[in-house]
Amino acid sequence: MDLNPVAILTADPLICPTFAYARKFALRSYNTFINNLNGDSINKYFDVECLDMTLTQQDTLNYTFCIEYKNTYPDLIKLDIPYDAIKLIKSYVERRFILNINIFFVKDSPFKPPLWSPIKITTHNFKQKDFEHIIKRHYQENRHDWSPYIMIEKDILYFIERIMRIL
Helix, strand or coil: CCCCHHHHHHCCCCCCHHHHHHHHHHHHHHHHHHHHHCCCCHHHHCCCCCEEEEEEECCCCEEEEEEEEEECCHHHHHCCCCHHHHHHHHHHHCEEEEEEEEEECCCCCCCCCCEEEEEEEEEECCCHHHHHHHHHHHHHHHHHCCCCCCCHHHHHHHHHHHHHHHC
């Protein structure tokens, strides 16, 4: 097996031997979280009713974390005004966002935090830059305050706490 630095940099992380511990840690972390969910949704598990969250495994190192938030005022429909007016009012008061985030376990996992990067951010009456900043800050703070005992479950919970501050 060729282990020169150039070969390691260009190697596929899914089969490269230098990523073996990262793959093992990521898979164990993900499987533990899925087992802890016991068939429940992430929002029910963490008791966060205002967010819909999913975590999907793309491969042994890449995971996609999706968060959706929608806040509407159902009492608007009860008003005795035309639907067009209700629709216009809702466009100003309705708040929603959808975040799709990639979580990539780096080769030094579990001793280094996974890389969090946005895939797609869709917002309505929120600032997109706020979410980009939260994702970046989450990763930066993890780089400075990381422990090998932090599994994906706790990392996601820390991220949810940051999102809840905006709401």
